[in-house]
Amino acid sequence: MAVLKRLxxxxxxxxxxxxREVRIWLRDKRVRVAGELTKNAALKVDPASVTVDDKPLDHPGDILIMLNKPLGYVCTHDINEGQRIYDLLPEIWLGRSPQVVSVGRLDKDTTGLILITDQSALVQKLTSPKQHVNKVYRVTVDKPLDQTIIEQFATGVQLISETEPCLPATLEIIDTHTAKVTLNEGKYHQVRRMFAACDNHVVTLHREQFGHYTLGDLAPGEWRDLI
Incomplete structure (x- = not known):
């Protein structure tokens, strides 16, 4: 049963x-509940039954989407940081409460799968170290890959300025300069720092999978609903 809330x-x-503006919209006959006009802003409603200008409400329930983050976009709400992933979403979502946020972050120079939701409990669940949610990245580097790096990742890379090594990660060499990395931690710039600790430099970094979600044929800058 849907939870009823004030209109x-x-x-x-x-x-x-x-x-406050809702009262003006009701006066102007822009809002209907179950097809009927109302003047009662305090009316308890099922959001799915409400229309504005004869259009259903945009995502009247929770939001959970997958976005293929393009290069150069940042995962922040700060408008001073440049192009934001939120600029790729419907503008009306930016006024929602709870606020839509990304599940973890991808840095400006990393592309690929990022989840966005307004469910704080889901964010905590998917980013909690206890959950061990796998993330899969496709990486290109500037030096040829050596088989020894597979064992380095598998035993836990020691990052500079970290007291404990990373948890074991899986590295699959695709070709001389390309690898697929699977890990379930979320340290700051972790993949880039892991390769740097192995005397290699990441040229491109693309996340293909987060948990059981995969990008598939989703184009850069595009998003799709997951619920």
Whole structure:
């Protein structure tokens, strides 16, 4: 059974307008509940039954999407940091409460799969070290790969300025300069630092998989619903 919420709270939390503005929208006959006009901003409603200008509400429930992050975009809400992944999403989502956030981050120079949600409990679950959620990356490096690096990753790479080595990770050599890496940690710039500790430099870094989610044919800059 859907949770009923006040109409003004519903529209405000979904980023449509302020609770004060809802009264104006009701007066202007822009809002319907189950097909009927109402003047009651406090009316308890199922968000799925509400329309604005005869259109259903955008994602009246929770949001969980997969985005193929392009190169040069940052995973922050700060507009001073440059192009944001949130600029690739519907503008109305930026006004939602709870706020939409990324599940972990990919740095500006990393591309690929990033999950975005408004479910804080899900963020905590998927980023908790206790969950051991696998992330799979395709990596190109500037020096030829040697078979010895497979064992280095498998036993746990010791990062500079870290007291404990990384957890064991799987590295598969694709060709002389390309590898696939699977790990379940989330240290700062971890993949780049792991290769640096093995005397190699990451040229490109692309995440192909997060947990059981895979990009498939999703184009850079595009997103798809997961619920």
């Amino acid at each position: 003004d709270q519903t529209l405000s939390n979904l980023g449509y307008c302020s609770r």
